[in-house]
Amino acid sequence: MKKMNRREFFGASALTLSSLLVSSPFVLAEPPKDKLRIALVGCGGRGSFLTTFFPNIPNAELVALCDADSARLAETCKKVPDAKNAGSDMRAVFDDPDVDAVMIATCNHWHVLAAIWAMQAGKNVYLEKPVCLNFCEGEQLVAAAKKYGKLIQIGTQMRSDPVHHPEAKRFLHEEKALGKIKSVRVSRFFARNAIGKRATPLVPPETVDFNMWLGPAPETPIYRNSLHYDWHWDWRTGNGETGNWGAHLLDDCRNDVFFDQIGAPKRVMSVGARIGYDDAGDSPNEFAIFFDTGVIPVVFCISNLPDKANPKTAGACAGPTSGYTVFCEGGRYEKHWGGAVAFDENGEQIREFTATAEHIGPGPHIQNFVDCVLQNAPEKLTAPLKVGIDTATWYNGANTSFRLGEPYSKKDALDLVDDEETFATALDDIEKHLDAQGLKMNADTFRASRFLEYDGTAGIKGEYADAAKKLLTIDYREPFVVPTFN
Numbered sequence: 001m002k003k004m005n006r007r008e009f010f011g012a013s014a015l016t017l018s019s020l021l022v023s024s025p026f027v028l029a030e031p032p033k034d035k036l037r038i039a040l041v042g043c044g045g046r047g048s049f050l051t052t053f054f055p056n057i058p059n060a061e062l063v064a065l066c067d068a069d070s071a072r073l074a075e076t077c078k079k080v081p082d083a084k085n086a087g088s089d090m091r092a093v094f095d096d097p098d099v100d101a102v103m104i105a106t107c108n109h110w111h112v113l114a115a116i117w118a119m120q121a122g123k124n125v126y127l128e129k130p131v132c133l134n135f136c137e138g139e140q141l142v143a144a145a146k147k148y149g150k151l152i153q154i155g156t157q158m159r160s161d162p163v164h165h166p167e168a169k170r171f172l173h174e175e176k177a178l179g180k181i182k183s184v185r186v187s188r189f190f191a192r193n194a195i196g197k198r199a200t201p202l203v204p205p206e207t208v209d210f211n212m213w214l215g216p217a218p219e220t221p222i223y224r225n226s227l228h229y230d231w232h233w234d235w236r237t238g239n240g241e242t243g244n245w246g247a248h249l250l251d252d253c254r255n256d257v258f259f260d261q262i263g264a265p266k267r268v269m270s271v272g273a274r275i276g277y278d279d280a281g282d283s284p285n286e287f288a289i290f291f292d293t294g295v296i297p298v299v300f301c302i303s304n305l306p307d308k309a310n311p312k313t314a315g316a317c318a319g320p321t322s323g324y325t326v327f328c329e330g331g332r333y334e335k336h337w338g339g340a341v342a343f344d345e346n347g348e349q350i351r352e353f354t355a356t357a358e359h360i361g362p363g364p365h366i367q368n369f370v371d372c373v374l375q376n377a378p379e380k381l382t383a384p385l386k387v388g389i390d391t392a393t394w395y396n397g398a399n400t401s402f403r404l405g406e407p408y409s410k411k412d413a414l415d416l417v418d419d420e421e422t423f424a425t426a427l428d429d430i431e432k433h434l435d436a437q438g439l440k441m442n443a444d445t446f447r448a449s450r451f452l453e454y455d456g457t458a459g460i461k462g463e464y465a466d467a468a469k470k471l472l473t474i475d476y477r478e479p480f481v482v483p484t485f486n
C-alpha cells in the first residue's frame with residue numbers, strides 16, 4: 001500500500017462513508033441458497049454464546065457442533081437440540097455435505113489451520129479473532145483464501161455496528177468537529193488473576209480429546225491450573241491481551257481514526273512485563289506500546305494486574321478503561337464500550353453518543369456473514385480477512401517487540417518515540433498502579449524494545465528481522481501442519 005502523508009490521509013478520509021467498504025477480489029463459486037447451514041467448531045465460552053443469536057437469524061441454521069471437550073460439547077448441544085453432535089474432530093464437520101459454512105471459535109492456535117482446512121473442503125468461514133498467532137501463519141491464510149476463493153468474516157463484531165462507527169467517522173472526519181487529529185491513546189485496563197504455576201504438568205480433563213485440543217501446538221508440558229481459557233496467556237496457544245481485547249480496540253481505532261487506510265504500522269516499540277504474580281503465563285500483564293503509523297501516533301496501554309485496594313480494577317487510566325481517546329487540536333473524543341463522549345479544548349463536554357448492546361453484539365455481524373455468503377457478495381463483508389490481517393499486524397507486532405525486549409529504561413524509551421507526551425502518560429499510568437502494589441517499574445522488572453520495522457503484513461524487517469523470524473517460525477506438531485502456499 002502507498003504510504004500517505006497527513007494531508008493525503010485527511011483528503012482520503014473526507015470520502016463518503018459508503019465508498020469506504022473494503023472490497024475483496026474473491027467471487028464465490030456456488031449458487032446462492034436461501035438458508036445457510038452452519039457448523040460451530042469450538043463450544044467454549046464464546047462458541048456457546050454465539051449459538052444464542054441463531055434464533056434471530058432467519059436465513060441461517062446451526063446444523064452441527066464440534067468441540068474437543070465432550071462435556072462442553074454436550075452442554076452446548078442441549079442449547080441447540082436440532083444440531084448434530086459432530087464429536088471432537090473438526091474434519092468430520094468439514095467433510096459433511098450438509099454444512100455450507102463453519103464458525104471457528106477454538107483457541108487461537110487452531111484458527112489458521114482450521115480455517116484453511118474448512119476452505120479446502122469448500123466451506124466459507126466465520127473466524128473468531130484474533131486471526132492468527134503470528135505474521136507467518138497469517139500470510140498462509142491470506143494465500144489460502146486467494147487460492148480457494150472462499151469468504152472469511154473475522155469475528156470483530158463491532159465492525160457490523162451500523163451506528164457508532166459511522167457516527168465517529170462523521171464527527172471526526174466529515175464534521176471535523178474537533179479539528180486536526182494529533183494522537184490516539186487506546187486502553188484496556190481490566191483485572192485478571194494469576195493462572196497458577198503447578199509443580200507437575202497439568203493433566204487434561206478426561207472429557208478432552210487432547211490430541212485434537214493441542215492440534216498444531218507443541219506437545220510440551222503445561223504448568224497452569226486450567227486447560228481452558230487461560231491458554232490466552234501462553235505464547236504457544238494465545239496472543240495475550242494484545243490479541244484478545246487489542247484485536248477489538250486496535251481494530252476500532254484503525255476503522256474510526258484511519259478509515260482502514262493504514263494497514264500495518266511503520267514501526268512498533270513497547271515496554272512491558274508480566275509482574276505481580278508468579279505464574280505459568282508468558283504474555284505481559286502491564287504493557288505500553290507505541291505504534292508509528294507514519295501519520296498519527298497511536299499508544300496502546302494494557303493493565304491486567306488487579307489493584308490491591310480495589311481488586312476488581314487494574315488501576316486508574318487516563319481516558320476510557322476499555323476504548324480509545326482521539327486527541328485533536330480542538331479537544332478530545334473518548335470512545336468507550338457503551339458509546340462515546342466529545343470534549344472541547346477546555347474540557348467541557350460538547351457531545352455524547354450512546355451505543356446499544358444490540359448494535360455492538362455479534363447478532364448483526366453473523367447476519368452480515370450469512371447474507372454475504374447467500375448473496376454471493378464478498379465485497380459487502382464488514383470484517384473481511386484483509387481487515388483482520390491488517391489489525392493482526394498491530395497486536396502481533398507488539399507481542400514480537402515485547403519478546404525481543406531488553407532491560408527497560410524510561411529515559412531511553414521516551415527518547416525513542418516522537419510523541420513523548422502520550423507515551424509518557426501510559427508509562428505513568430502503569431508506574432502509579434504498580435507503586436500502589438509496592439512494585440517497581442525498572443530494568444529488573446520490565447523490558448523494552450527499540451523500534452521494530454514492519455515489512456507490510458509480512459513480518460519485521462531491519463535490525464530485528466532475523467530474531468523476529470526465528471521467533472515466529474512455528475514448528476507445527478504433525479499432522480497438524482499449516483500448509484505453505486507461497
Ligand SMILES: NC(=O)c1ccc[n+]([C@@H]2O[C@H](COP(=O)([O-])OP(=O)(O)OC[C@H]3O[C@@H](n4cnc5c(N)ncnc54)[C@H](O)[C@@H]3O)[C@@H](O)[C@H]2O)c1
Nearest residue numbers: 042043044045046067068069105106128129212213228229
Ligand atoms: N469476538 C469476541 O468478542 C470474542 C469474545 C470471546 C472470545 N472470542 C474468541 O473465541 C475463541 C474462543 O474463546 P473462548 O473464550 O470460548 O475460549 P475457551 O477456552 O472457553 O473455548 C475454546 C473451546 O475450543 C475448544 N477446542 C479446542 N481445540 C478444538 C478443536 N480442535 N476442535 C474443536 N474444539 C476445540 C475447547 O475445548 C474449548 O471448548 C478465542 O479465539 C477468542 O479470542 C471472541
